[in-house]
Amino acid sequence: MHDQAFYQTRIEALLDSVLPQGNQQPETLYKAMRYSVLGGGKRIRPLLVYATGEALKIPLESLDMPATAIELIHAYSLVHDDLPCMDDDALRRGKATTHIAFDEATAVLTGDALQALAFEILSSPLPGISALNQLKILNILTSNSGINGMVKGQAIDLAAVGLKLENKQLETMHRYKTGALINASVLMATYCTEEVTCDDEPSINRHSPISEKRAKLTDYANAIGLAFQVRDDILDIQSDTETLGKQQGADIAAGKPTYPSILGMEAAKKKLYQLHAKATASLKDFGDEAFLLREIAEFIVKRIA
Amino acid sequence: MHDQAFYQTRIEALLDSVLPQGNQQPETLYKAMRYSVLGGGKRIRPLLVYATGEALKIPLESLDMPATAIELIHAYSLVHDDLPCMDDDALRRGKATTHIAFDEATAVLTGDALQALAFEILSSPLPGISALNQLKILNILTSNSGINGMVKGQAIDLAAVGLKLENKQLETMHRYKTGALINASVLMATYCTEEVTCDDEPSINRHSPISEKRAKLTDYANAIGLAFQVRDDILDIQSDTETLGKQQGADIAAGKPTYPSILGMEAAKKKLYQLHAKATASLKDFGDEAFLLREIAEFIVKRIA
Numbered sequence: 001m002h003d004q005a006f007y008q009t010r011i012e013a014l015l016d017s018v019l020p021q022g023n024q025q026p027e028t029l030y031k032a033m034r035y036s037v038l039g040g041g042k043r044i045r046p047l048l049v050y051a052t053g054e055a056l057k058i059p060l061e062s063l064d065m066p067a068t069a070i071e072l073i074h075a076y077s078l079v080h081d082d083l084p085c086m087d088d089d090a091l092r093r094g095k096a097t098t099h100i101a102f103d104e105a106t107a108v109l110t111g112d113a114l115q116a117l118a119f120e121i122l123s124s125p126l127p128g129i130s131a132l133n134q135l136k137i138l139n140i141l142t143s144n145s146g147i148n149g150m151v152k153g154q155a156i157d158l159a160a161v162g163l164k165l166e167n168k169q170l171e172t173m174h175r176y177k178t179g180a181l182i183n184a185s186v187l188m189a190t191y192c193t194e195e196v197t198c199d200d201e202p203s204i205n206r207h208s209p210i211s212e213k214r215a216k217l218t219d220y221a222n223a224i225g226l227a228f229q230v231r232d233d234i235l236d237i238q239s240d241t242e243t244l245g246k247q248q249g250a251d252i253a254a255g256k257p258t259y260p261s262i263l264g265m266e267a268a269k270k271k272l273y274q275l276h277a278k279a280t281a282s283l284k285d286f287g288d289e290a291f292l293l294r295e296i297a298e299f300i301v302k303r304i305a
Numbered sequence: 306m307h308d309q310a311f312y313q314t315r316i317e318a319l320l321d322s323v324l325p326q327g328n329q330q331p332e333t334l335y336k337a338m339r340y341s342v343l344g345g346g347k348r349i350r351p352l353l354v355y356a357t358g359e360a361l362k363i364p365l366e367s368l369d370m371p372a373t374a375i376e377l378i379h380a381y382s383l384v385h386d387d388l389p390c391m392d393d394d395a396l397r398r399g400k401a402t403t404h405i406a407f408d409e410a411t412a413v414l415t416g417d418a419l420q421a422l423a424f425e426i427l428s429s430p431l432p433g434i435s436a437l438n439q440l441k442i443l444n445i446l447t448s449n450s451g452i453n454g455m456v457k458g459q460a461i462d463l464a465a466v467g468l469k470l471e472n473k474q475l476e477t478m479h480r481y482k483t484g485a486l487i488n489a490s491v492l493m494a495t496y497c498t499e500e501v502t503c504d505d506e507p508s509i510n511r512h513s514p515i516s517e518k519r520a521k522l523t524d525y526a527n528a529i530g531l532a533f534q535v536r537d538d539i540l541d542i543q544s545d546t547e548t549l550g551k552q553q554g555a556d557i558a559a560g561k562p563t564y565p566s567i568l569g570m571e572a573a574k575k576k577l578y579q580l581h582a583k584a585t586a587s588l589k590d591f592g593d594e595a596f597l598l599r600e601i602a603e604f605i606v607k608r609i610a
Contacts, residue, residue, distance in 0.1 A: 020452055026460035029452070080417060085409035104390035105463055108413065109456055112385060115417065116451030119424045123443035131436035138428035138443060146421030147325055147334070151414055155331035158410055 001054060001291065004047060004299075007067075010060075011046040012038065014068045018121055032102045032110045033117075037075045040093035040245075042303075044228070044296070045070045045185040051292035052189035052217060055283075056210060062128035062192040066137055069118040070185050073145050076114035077181075079107050081154065087254065094245035115145070133191040140191070144184035153177025157256070165257040171226065178232075179225030186221035190214045219282035220293060227275035228300050230268055233258035235305070237265070243305050276301045306359060306596065309352060309604075312372075315365075316351040317343065319373045323426055337407045337415040338422075342380045345398035345550075347608075349533070349601070350375045350490040356597035357494035357522060360588075361515060367433035367497040371442055374423040375490050378450050381419035382486075384412050386459065392559070399550035420450070438496040445496070449489035458482025462561070470562040476531065483537075484530030491526035495519045524587035525598060532580035533605050535573055538563035540610070542570070548610050581606045 015037050022031040046067035053063040082089040082097040090100050099107035122138050143149060153176030160173065190210055197211045237260055241248040251258050259268040279297040283290045320342050327336040351372035358368040387394040387402040388409065395405050404412035427443050448454060458481030465478065495515055502516045542565055546553040556563050564573040584602040588595045
């Protein structure tokens with residue numbers, strides 16, 4: 001059992017080790033990749049991989065590459081989302097966005113390279129994970145990144161600017177845009193073992209201990225994924241640019257629908273606490289080994305940035 | 306044994322089947338993905354997958370998804386390369402580029418989605434391929450797409466605009482930019498079997514028939530990969546926009562180094578025929594089963610578009 005700071009230090013070192021050195025050619029691309037990934041971010045997704053691993057007593061080493069890969073995917077999505085043709089943001093994690101610090105062409109390539117790198121490290125030999133489970137992990141991350149996951153959410157978001165979405169449509173957008181990767185973090189970790197327990201192949205170990213816990217962990221992931229976005233929307237109104245490390249009020253200014261704008265601020269806060277209660281309830285069959293998962297749920301609803 | 310037209314029809318149907326329907330939400334993204342992939346292109350990379358499969362007598366069905374995936378990667382790279390911040394091209398395969406037909410944000414997302422989809426279909430269960438070989442196929446495609454492959458070549462290209470490259474530097478750029486995916490097409494196909502024959506794991510079947518042929522096929526791929534680019538550079542000067550389906554003279558106008566501009570036109574043509582001879586020589590131990598590989602090599606040096 002380790003605390004968040006332990007894992008944050010570990011993931012930073014891992015990200016550093018998989019990224020190309022900035023003094024090699026092509027230097028600009030490699031520097032931009034390091035700039036876009038290192039030294040910032042809450043690392044929520046890697047933390048969720050490790051926390052789920054703790055809850056299932058999976059060795060740390062088996063979780064390292066899935067944790068690293070999902071942060072690379074998250075980082076690529078931020079670099080592309082910030083582009084002038086997308087959200088046109090100049091500030092991210094308290095520093096200039098990649099296309100400002102470098103240029104647009106480099107930012108496009110950086111995102112492309114980070115996506116490929118994420119899947120490259122997951123297709124290289126991984127310790128303590130069977131080949132079938134490794135394919136499952138790859139399938140979870142690829143499907144949650146693409147047209148049935150994060151990119152789908154981003155496309156719905158683009159199409160929704162200036163439109164009045166209803167609560168349900170907003171939830172659909174966020175389930176894909178933010179929820180998909182949060183879900184993938186938890187789900188990938190449940191496959192970081194030698195034991196093959198694919199739930200979609202009923203012939204294989206359907207009633208193994210991990211398989212039974214997977215459903216509860218998925219409920220947890222769904223609740224905190226949505227909570228994360230509700231909190232983000234509240235912070236966009238109530239926080240300030242310096243604390244956030246990105247432009248406060250940017251979503252409202254861009255005419256984007258948010259939970260407070262649709263439900264009202266009080267109802268949005270109520271929803272946040274209901275989701276937190278749901279997340280902790282789904283962990284009730286777990287003991288102390290789910291300490292970090294509970295802590296992350298608490299952090300998500302209370303965070304100020 | 307089948308001809309090129311058979312495989313071109315087959316790959317078109319497969320691409321159609323893995324792409325999302327254009328009448329579903331988010332409609333714009335899905336339409337843009339189909340627009341960017343379907344109804345055009347020489348399908349050289351899928352053809353190479355099938356032709357290599359023929360040379361190794363691998364069943365057609367085992368080659369389908371690797372052939373489809375590599376064309377999705379190629380299509381994503383074209384969409385991003387054509388962006389205003391990159392090559393700023395308006396015409397591709399005889400029609401408007403994706404960011405012109407739709408918009409820049411959609412073009413960025415389309416490329417991102419196509420990359421994720423390529424790896425998603427390769428991580429789903431594949432017929433006739435062992436899990437270890439499937440991971441190897443994924444590793445070949447991811448590594449040849451990213452910072453040690455296509456994206457690296459693109460980054461060197463971006464950095465080289467307006468500079469005077471030497472022959473060797475030009476070759477390095479193309480080995481990554483075009484050569485990596487052509488190499489991957491051939492190499493992936495050699496792993497489309499149940500038999501595990503990883504050359505980088507000496508303990509496993511080092512002297513199996515496939516493993517011995519892999520080195521020859523890699524020589525073939527290296528030669529035609531470079532030949533493809535030399536021919537491209539010659540066509541950029543000698544062809545016309547209508548035949549090419551893209552702007553003639555675009556590379557020269559952009560100040561990009563090309564083989565004719567560095568070696569002179571006659572020496573560039575000589576190089577092309579030397580590479581063709583090298584490609585066919587590497588197939589000398591193969592019989593009629595390498596007919597299509599030989600035909601593709603011939604097509605690459607003689608093509609007019």
